Amino acid sequence: MFYELEKDDKYPSVWYSDSDDFDPFISIKCPKYPGHQRGVRDINVNLWIDIKKPKMGDFVSTVYSDWLITDHVAEIFKANNLTGYRLQPVKVCNKKLDFNLWELIITGSAGKAHPDSGIYVKEHCEYCGSMIYSPIKKGIGIIVDEARWDGSDFFTITEYYKYVFITEKVKKIIEENNLRGVRLVWPSELGFDES
Numbered sequence: 001m002f003y004e005l006e007k008d009d010k011y012p013s014v015w016y017s018d019s020d021d022f023d024p025f026i027s028i029k030c031p032k033y034p035g036h037q038r039g040v041r042d043i044n045v046n047l048w049i050d051i052k053k054p055k056m057g058d059f060v061s062t063v064y065s066d067w068l069i070t071d072h073v074a075e076i077f078k079a080n081n082l083t084g085y086r087l088q089p090v091k092v093c094n095k096k097l098d099f100n101l102w103e104l105i106i107t108g109s110a111g112k113a114h115p116d117s118g119i120y121v122k123e124h125c126e127y128c129g130s131m132i133y134s135p136i137k138k139g140i141g142i143i144v145d146e147a148r149w150d151g152s153d154f155f156t157i158t159e160y161y162k163y164v165f166i167t168e169k170v171k172k173i174i175e176e177n178n179l180r181g182v183r184l185v186w187p188s189e190l191g192f193d194e195s
Contacts, residue, residue: 002144003171003184005164007061011181014062017048017093024048030128038130041066047103048091057181060101065162067104073179074102080173084108084152106164108152114143119159133159138191163190 007013016024024045030036041064049062060068068090069077077085085108090101113119118140123132136142142157144165149155153167166174171184 001168001171002165002187003168004142004187004190005059005067005166006183006185007065008057008059008181008183011055011057011060012053014049014051014060014068016062016064017050017091019048019093022048028128028130030125030130032127033125033130036125036128036130043088043105046088046091048093049101050094051092058179059181061181067164068101069104070101071099076173076177076179080169082153082170082173084150084154104154104164106154106156108155109148109150110144110146110155110157110165111148112145112158113160114145117141117143136160136191141186141188141190144187 016022022045024042024047025039026042028036028038028040047062047066047068049068058070058073060070062068069087074087084106086105087102088105090103092101118134118137119142120134121131122134123130125131142160142163144157153170155165156163157165165187166184173179174182174184
């Protein structure tokens with residue numbers, strides 16, 4: 001049984017710092033199609049954030065859908081030998097906190113979604129690698145292909161890599177420790193009405 005991590009709307013997202021010294025993006029320029037130019041997050045650059053509102057959970061989401069966790073959560077994950085992630089320190093630029101924040105970088109993978117999810121490549125650029133996938137179908141959601149899953153407790157799928165999936169083990173740990181700032185969603189509940 002798998003679940004997807006969703007931001008709990010009771011807790012505000014945090015913003016990347018607007019400092020001129022912080023640039024977390026790599027610019028990709030297409031040699032053929034100027035409209036394909038885009039910024040991609042460089043995960044080798046530690047995040048700098050600004051906290052605009054004081055209310056924070058144990059899980060914190062950035063406006064770009066990165067997941068941050070507190071020292072407390074990091075210790076719980078380590079004590080339970082959870083797999084499929086690594087941590088990077090986060091610098092808080094505009095506030096002093098009594099704890100550290102860590103970026104939860106997902107290393108676990110389930111490859112491509114199961115074909116029954118109905119997710120397919122809509123557009124692919126051979127010049128710059130830009131890839132656009134079909135929307136997640138409402139009523140079907142994302143079906144994890146367990147044959148491609150590496151067995152990690154935290155993992156993503158190729159098509160929608162910002163969606164973080166977890167195992168039943170992680171769900172139980174989150175619930176038993178009353179960790180705040182995150183909702184757990186069935187993958188079958190994901191999706192959009194096609195217009």
